[in-house]
Amino acid sequence: MPQLNPNPWFAILVFSWIIFLSILPAKVMNHISPNEITPVGAEKHKTDPWDWPW
Incomplete structure:
Protein backbone atom coordinates (compact mmCIF):
# COMPACT_ATOMS: atom_id res chain seq x y z
CA MET A 1 0.00 0.00 0.00
CA PRO A 2 1.99 3.03 -1.20
CA GLN A 3 -0.08 5.62 0.66
CA LEU A 4 1.29 4.32 3.97
CA ASN A 5 4.89 4.97 2.94
CA PRO A 6 5.71 8.34 4.61
CA ASN A 7 8.91 9.02 2.67
CA PRO A 8 7.58 10.87 -0.42
CA TRP A 9 4.66 12.52 1.42
CA PHE A 10 6.82 13.83 4.23
CA ALA A 11 9.22 15.38 1.71
CA ILE A 12 6.31 17.01 -0.12
CA LEU A 13 5.00 18.36 3.19
CA VAL A 14 8.36 19.79 4.20
CA PHE A 15 9.04 21.40 0.80
CA SER A 16 5.58 22.92 0.61
CA TRP A 17 5.97 24.46 4.09
CA ILE A 18 9.38 25.82 3.14
CA ILE A 19 7.81 27.46 0.10
CA PHE A 20 4.89 28.82 2.10
CA LEU A 21 7.11 30.21 4.86
CA SER A 22 9.62 31.80 2.50
CA GLU A 43 -3.14 63.42 27.68
Whole structure:
Protein backbone atom coordinates (compact mmCIF):
# COMPACT_ATOMS: atom_id res chain seq x y z
CA MET A 1 0.00 0.00 0.00
CA PRO A 2 1.99 3.03 -1.20
CA GLN A 3 -0.08 5.62 0.66
CA LEU A 4 1.29 4.32 3.97
CA ASN A 5 4.89 4.97 2.94
CA PRO A 6 5.71 8.34 4.61
CA ASN A 7 8.91 9.02 2.67
CA PRO A 8 7.58 10.87 -0.42
CA TRP A 9 4.66 12.52 1.42
CA PHE A 10 6.82 13.83 4.23
CA ALA A 11 9.22 15.38 1.71
CA ILE A 12 6.31 17.01 -0.12
CA LEU A 13 5.00 18.36 3.19
CA VAL A 14 8.36 19.79 4.20
CA PHE A 15 9.04 21.40 0.80
CA SER A 16 5.58 22.92 0.61
CA TRP A 17 5.97 24.46 4.09
CA ILE A 18 9.38 25.82 3.14
CA ILE A 19 7.81 27.46 0.10
CA PHE A 20 4.89 28.82 2.10
CA LEU A 21 7.11 30.21 4.86
CA SER A 22 9.62 31.80 2.50
CA ILE A 23 7.45 33.29 -0.27
CA LEU A 24 4.07 34.12 1.23
CA PRO A 25 5.17 36.34 4.17
CA ALA A 26 7.06 38.60 1.76
CA LYS A 27 3.99 38.91 -0.48
CA VAL A 28 1.67 39.60 2.47
CA MET A 29 3.97 42.18 4.05
CA ASN A 30 4.17 44.17 0.78
CA HIS A 31 0.54 45.22 1.12
CA ILE A 32 0.01 48.68 2.58
CA SER A 33 -2.76 49.30 5.06
CA PRO A 34 -5.22 51.92 3.78
CA ASN A 35 -5.58 53.41 7.27
CA GLU A 36 -2.27 54.61 8.59
CA ILE A 37 -1.95 54.47 12.37
CA THR A 38 -1.73 57.89 13.98
CA PRO A 39 -0.32 58.13 17.50
CA VAL A 40 -2.71 59.43 20.12
CA GLY A 41 -1.50 62.02 22.61
CA ALA A 42 -0.66 60.97 26.15
CA GLU A 43 -3.14 63.42 27.68
CA LYS A 44 -6.12 61.98 29.48
CA HIS A 45 -9.57 62.80 28.20
CA LYS A 46 -11.92 64.49 30.61
CA THR A 47 -14.86 62.25 31.39
CA ASP A 48 -18.06 63.59 32.88
CA PRO A 49 -20.25 61.46 35.16
CA TRP A 50 -23.42 60.19 33.54
CA ASP A 51 -26.65 61.63 34.95
CA TRP A 52 -29.15 58.80 34.86
CA PRO A 53 -32.74 59.97 34.21
CA TRP A 54 -34.33 57.82 36.93
